[in-house]
Amino acid sequence: MADEDSTEHYESGDYSRFGIPDVPKTTVTTAFGKRRTWAGLLAKEKWFVILSLINILAAIGLTAYRLYVVARDDPENSDFTFTILIIVNACFVAFYVFHGVLRERKYELYVQILAVLVILAYCIVEYAVKKDNRTTVKLVRLIITCVLAPPNVVLSVLVARDFGELEFRIAGASAHLQAIYNEAAVFSCWLKFDFQVTVSLVILVLRYGIKVSTLETVTLAVGIPYTLLWDMFGWFVLRLELGFGAFVFAALGLAKPAYYVYKFYEIYEDTDYSLITYCVIICGALNVLVWLILMIELVRVYRNFGQGLRERGKISFGAFIIGDL
Numbered sequence: 001m002a003d004e005d006s007t008e009h010y011e012s013g014d015y016s017r018f019g020i021p022d023v024p025k026t027t028v029t030t031a032f033g034k035r036r037t038w039a040g041l042l043a044k045e046k047w048f049v050i051l052s053l054i055n056i057l058a059a060i061g062l063t064a065y066r067l068y069v070v071a072r073d074d075p076e077n078s079d080f081t082f083t084i085l086i087i088v089n090a091c092f093v094a095f096y097v098f099h100g101v102l103r104e105r106k107y108e109l110y111v112q113i114l115a116v117l118v119i120l121a122y123c124i125v126e127y128a129v130k131k132d133n134r135t136t137v138k139l140v141r142l143i144i145t146c147v148l149a150p151p152n153v154v155l156s157v158l159v160a161r162d163f164g165e166l167e168f169r170i171a172g173a174s175a176h177l178q179a180i181y182n183e184a185a186v187f188s189c190w191l192k193f194d195f196q197v198t199v200s201l202v203i204l205v206l207r208y209g210i211k212v213s214t215l216e217t218v219t220l221a222v223g224i225p226y227t228l229l230w231d232m233f234g235w236f237v238l239r240l241e242l243g244f245g246a247f248v249f250a251a252l253g254l255a256k257p258a259y260y261v262y263k264f265y266e267i268y269e270d271t272d273y274s275l276i277t278y279c280v281i282i283c284g285a286l287n288v289l290v291w292l293i294l295m296i297e298l299v300r301v302y303r304n305f306g307q308g309l310r311e312r313g314k315i316s317f318g319a320f321i322i323g324d325l
Helices: 002-012 043-073 079-102 106-129 136-160 165-171 175-203 214-240 243-252 255-269 275-303
Strands: 027-030 033-036 315-317 320-322
Touching (some): 043 079, 043 136, 079 106, 106 136, 106 175, 214 243, 214 255, 214 275
16 A cells, blocks of 8 residues: 555655655646746746736726716716726736736737837827816826836836747747747737727727717627627637638628728718717727738738648647647
8 A cells, every 4th residue: 555655656746755846837738728827937027917917907997987987977978988998908908918928929918018008198198188178087097107108018028028938839949830830929919909909999989978879889789799709710710720711711801891991981971070080090090900910910820721830739629629829
């Protein structure tokens, strides 16, 4: 019996009884691929996560309070739309920070920088343009964002440039596979950013707060779920290397520029130009740019299908084989 226990301990890798401390795991494998653990992060990466979390919580907390005040006193005010917009984008920033660090997605950290700058621009423009509606909460939010955004951007760059451990674990030492891995990572990143900018554009239909028309209600009810499902489908096309699925993904994506053209025409016909109108124009132009980049990246990753990247670290997940990308 003692021999069996000894063998069990030996096979389990537990050497603590010999005075040798266990080394904490730096990576774990999940159904969606490999990710790093908190113990596996460098000191600067932990500081980056902590600073980002403080920045995000401050932005969400102050904006949520402003949302409560607007919803209580003047729910048809355009501030209602801006507060929701900032909260949603702050949530995306939080996702980029944690997902980007734990899964070594340097391109997501670069997109996180862009998202932080977008939030900063929202705060500055809203405070500068709407002079008759300035509040202490908006001023405090603007100051905190201006103070914390620059170090957040610098840390993002410093952290992202040192990534490479998971890339090596998945793609190996092959320069060709590493290049394919990076292209797949870029496509995956643009899928997430596409969802973010599309949700932002759909939110901007709330031009008069909670007072929405039937068309705006349909846009909210259909636009966000359609974009989510479309981006998720693109995620599966990438990871399962579905050649035919890439053509279906591109065809379904034509609905997006069609909607953007409709929004631009609607603005052209509208004579009531406001701050939200200009925001719709900027956000719509950004959506078109992201869609074009996404289609270009789709062609690039499609050409890489079948070249061995999926088999480097595939995970069995029911009836599917999902790669570690």
